[in-house]
Amino acid sequence: MTEQAVTQQAANGPATGTTSSPSSAVDRRDIAEYALRLGDDALVLAQRMGEWVSHAPELEEDVALTNIGLDLLGQARALLGYAGSLTGRTEDELAYFRSDLEFRCAHLMCLPRGDFAATIGRMLVVAAYQWELYERLSESADETLAGIAKKAVKEVAYHLEHARMWTLRLGDGTDESHRRIQVAIDDLWPLVDELFRTDDLEQRLATAGIAVDSSALRGPFDAVIDPILAEATLTRPDVPAAAGGGRHGRPSEHLGHLLAEMQVLARQFPGASW
Amino acid sequence: MESTTPTGAPAVDPAHDASSDAASAEFDAVIAADGRIEPRDAMPDAYRKTLVRQMSQHANSEIIGMQPEGNWITRAPSLMRKAILMAKVQDEAGHGLYLYSAAETLGTSRAEMTDALLAGTARYSSIFNYPTPTWADMGAIGWLVDGAAIVNQVPLCRCSYGPYARAMVRICKEESFHQRQGFEILLTLSRGTAAQHEMAQDAVNRWYAPSLMMFGPPDADSSHSAQSMAWKIKRFSNDELRQRFVDMLVPQAEALGLTLPDEGLRWNEQRGHYDYGELDWAEFKAVLRGEGQCNAQRLTHRRRAHEDGAWVRAAASAYAAKQAAKDDARQEVSAA
Amino acid sequence: MSGSAGGGAAVDGTAGAGSAGGSADPGRSAVPEKAWPLWEVFIRPSRGLSHTHAGSLHAADATMAIANARDLYTRRAEGVSIWVVRSADLVASSPDEKDALFDPAGDKIYRYPTFFTASEGVPGL
Numbered sequence: 001m002t003e004q005a006v007t008q009q010a011a012n013g014p015a016t017g018t019t020s021s022p023s024s025a026v027d028r029r030d031i032a033e034y035a036l037r038l039g040d041d042a043l044v045l046a047q048r049m050g051e052w053v054s055h056a057p058e059l060e061e062d063v064a065l066t067n068i069g070l071d072l073l074g075q076a077r078a079l080l081g082y083a084g085s086l087t088g089r090t091e092d093e094l095a096y097f098r099s100d101l102e103f104r105c106a107h108l109m110c111l112p113r114g115d116f117a118a119t120i121g122r123m124l125v126v127a128a129y130q131w132e133l134y135e136r137l138s139e140s141a142d143e144t145l146a147g148i149a150k151k152a153v154k155e156v157a158y159h160l161e162h163a164r165m166w167t168l169r170l171g172d173g174t175d176e177s178h179r180r181i182q183v184a185i186d187d188l189w190p191l192v193d194e195l196f197r198t199d200d201l202e203q204r205l206a207t208a209g210i211a212v213d214s215s216a217l218r219g220p221f222d223a224v225i226d227p228i229l230a231e232a233t234l235t236r237p238d239v240p241a242a243a244g245g246g247r248h249g250r251p252s253e254h255l256g257h258l259l260a261e262m263q264v265l266a267r268q269f270p271g272a273s274w
Numbered sequence: 275m276e277s278t279t280p281t282g283a284p285a286v287d288p289a290h291d292a293s294s295d296a297a298s299a300e301f302d303a304v305i306a307a308d309g310r311i312e313p314r315d316a317m318p319d320a321y322r323k324t325l326v327r328q329m330s331q332h333a334n335s336e337i338i339g340m341q342p343e344g345n346w347i348t349r350a351p352s353l354m355r356k357a358i359l360m361a362k363v364q365d366e367a368g369h370g371l372y373l374y375s376a377a378e379t380l381g382t383s384r385a386e387m388t389d390a391l392l393a394g395t396a397r398y399s400s401i402f403n404y405p406t407p408t409w410a411d412m413g414a415i416g417w418l419v420d421g422a423a424i425v426n427q428v429p430l431c432r433c434s435y436g437p438y439a440r441a442m443v444r445i446c447k448e449e450s451f452h453q454r455q456g457f458e459i460l461l462t463l464s465r466g467t468a469a470q471h472e473m474a475q476d477a478v479n480r481w482y483a484p485s486l487m488m489f490g491p492p493d494a495d496s497s498h499s500a501q502s503m504a505w506k507i508k509r510f511s512n513d514e515l516r517q518r519f520v521d522m523l524v525p526q527a528e529a530l531g532l533t534l535p536d537e538g539l540r541w542n543e544q545r546g547h548y549d550y551g552e553l554d555w556a557e558f559k560a561v562l563r564g565e566g567q568c569n570a571q572r573l574t575h576r577r578r579a580h581e582d583g584a585w586v587r588a589a590a591s592a593y594a595a596k597q598a599a600k601d602d603a604r605q606e607v608s609a610a
Numbered sequence: 611m612s613g614s615a616g617g618g619a620a621v622d623g624t625a626g627a628g629s630a631g632g633s634a635d636p637g638r639s640a641v642p643e644k645a646w647p648l649w650e651v652f653i654r655p656s657r658g659l660s661h662t663h664a665g666s667l668h669a670a671d672a673t674m675a676i677a678n679a680r681d682l683y684t685r686r687a688e689g690v691s692i693w694v695v696r697s698a699d700l701v702a703s704s705p706d707e708k709d710a711l712f713d714p715a716g717d718k719i720y721r722y723p724t725f726f727t728a729s730e731g732v733p734g735l
Contacts, residue, residue, distance in 0.1 A: 057583025
């Protein structure tokens with residue numbers, strides 16, 4: 001499916017379009033919730049990437065980081081648009097007029113931008129996770145999700161390669177860069193586990209062939225990440241997993257601050273067009 | 275044949291400075307025939323210096339120009355506007371890079387140009403020392419600042435220096451969307467709520483005069499213009515371009531439903547152009563001297579990004595050196 | 611966006627940032643930084659066309675040069691293939707030799723089909 005078709009379909013929704021779930025037993029609200037989880041991950045990360053603009057270590061990298069941010073923002077819009085089409089809301093209503101308690105992103109996405117090492121470390125983990133996820137989701141029985149995933153998987157493959165190369169450069173670069181990227185990986189590692197936790201909703205959708213069982217992605221994820229860390233001369237952290245809760249209305253402390261900034265103007269003028 | 279690069283620093287060679295009569299005559303002939311000077315051609319030293327100064331200033335302007343708009347990326351009021359703004363600011367980084375790339379063909383390295391910018395010895399356009407307190411500034415910058423830039427830049431696509439002209443062709447192609455998106459932001463605000471309309475008008479009030487001053491001092495006071503025009507780096511005078519811009523703005527402002535804050539603005543039947551009011555050149559000079567709202571802030575931001583990135587650039591260089599050493603070692607093994 | 615493009619708004623003089631001409635230079639450390647090398651970028655605009663010089667960029671290694679070229683020169687789908695080469699590795703002819711190199715080709719008019727007029731009007735020639 002082309003990008004346009006995906007967007008169109010997301011806008012139309014199943015009421016008028018040819019989507020979606022093969023089984024009428026599937027609750028549309030489940031699909032909307034699932035799309036929100038993926039969309040919020042992409043949106044919050046895109047917001048963090050937007051914070052890099054004009055701050056990158058080199059001008060060429062500024063352009064590269066913005067490209068990645070734009071990919072993520074595009075994914076967020078498609079996913080929120082689809083979630084909204086199932087629940088009668090627009091992408092902007094979902095992005096700008098939900099509180100942090102109503103967001104469904106994993107805590108890892110909410111971590112502050114940090115230095116370049118923190119950004120690369122997170123990009124490596126998230127891109128590896130999203131790549132495994134979208135590759136499988138592109139086979140989803142839900143045509144809209146499958147279409148979004150087919151486009152996204154190419155984008156995150158590039159993000160993964162970008163992050164991989166920089167992880168190698170930082171890990172095996174100077175003592176300073178090695179120290180920084182190791183600290184970055186250590187700091188984010190407690191939040192990795194949340195990405196691979198499944199729940200009843202996801203299981204219902206997975207059974208119907210619509211969603212991907214997150215818990216099944218951990219093995220493939222490790223198989224991608226471990227050799228990269230090893231080649232970069234980095235140590236895989238052995239730390240307890242944090243409790244998380246981002247998918248269930250227990251947001252990261254960082255999220256409220258991010259949303260305060262992102263939503264401030266839209267909320268000053270509720271109902272306005274831009 | 276020489277092994278100096280077609281784009282890197284030319285060897286110090288008297289033939290490259292058009293001091294020898296033959297070389298000088300050839301340079302003059304190319305300019306007279308409206309031809310293009312290419313990187314390794316002989317050229318007068320002053321021509322080279324003028325170009326490096328202008329191109330690096332132009333590139334610096336693109337890079338510093340990312341900040342006033344970057345200021346709103348995280349707060350853009352819709353996801354579509356956020357995407358457009360990110361793409362636009364990214365284009366500015368790209369345009370800065372095209373221009374640094376063109377300037378490097380004259381033997382001045384990016385590092386030298388960056389150092390000069392950060393040290394405060396190289397210029398960038400004064401317009402970026404004005405702040406962007408409201409979202410409507412995104413519209414006003416697109417419509418007025420990019421609008422003025424395009425009027426300035428289109429003739430540069432025929433500039434006598436080939437790499438500069440080629441960079442400008444690419445930039446103009448990409449930048450035509452910038453002005454349109456700015457216009458669209460203002461139009462949406464102008465037709466929006468009363469508060470939105472007021473926000474748009476306020477932004478136009480603040481950016482109108484500074485955008486007219488982007489064309490530089492009146493012709494009578496412009497120190498570099500005559501020589502640059504003789505060299506066909508510049509094709510039209512500051513005042514000619516400013517007039518073209520004003521003539522363009524008036525009907526567009528009407529379409530926006532916004533007024534231009536200029537009491538002297540009226541159609542002059544005799545000239546076939548719009549007259550416009552006196553500009554406050556004292557303010558222009560004050561901002562140029564560093565007394566604008568954001569002069570210090572813009573440079574501090576740029577310096578910090580550069581300093582914060584130093585360890586990253588060093589890491590990449592170190593990694594590349596290690597990899598190259600490994601490759602060499604592998605080759606030696608296979609040769610033995 | 612650029613204001614100074616016409617050579618107007620920017621005039622010679624002291625710094626615009628309040629620092630009087632760069633006495634302090636906080637952008638530099640004691641040891642001068644070794645800049646990433648310069649690369650020339652060639653883009654194939656679409657299948658069937660050859661690569662064309664697009665410009666240059668800086669990158670620490672070849673992989674980064676390709677990635678940077680992709681992000682910088684193909685943002686609007688301008689290419690389907692990228693070549694990069696270190697600028698220092700590119701060998702160019704010198705403008706000083708251009709007479710010797712290129713003038714001799716100028717008078718070989720018999721290399722062009724228009725030189726041969728006897729066959730005019732004959733089908734298939």
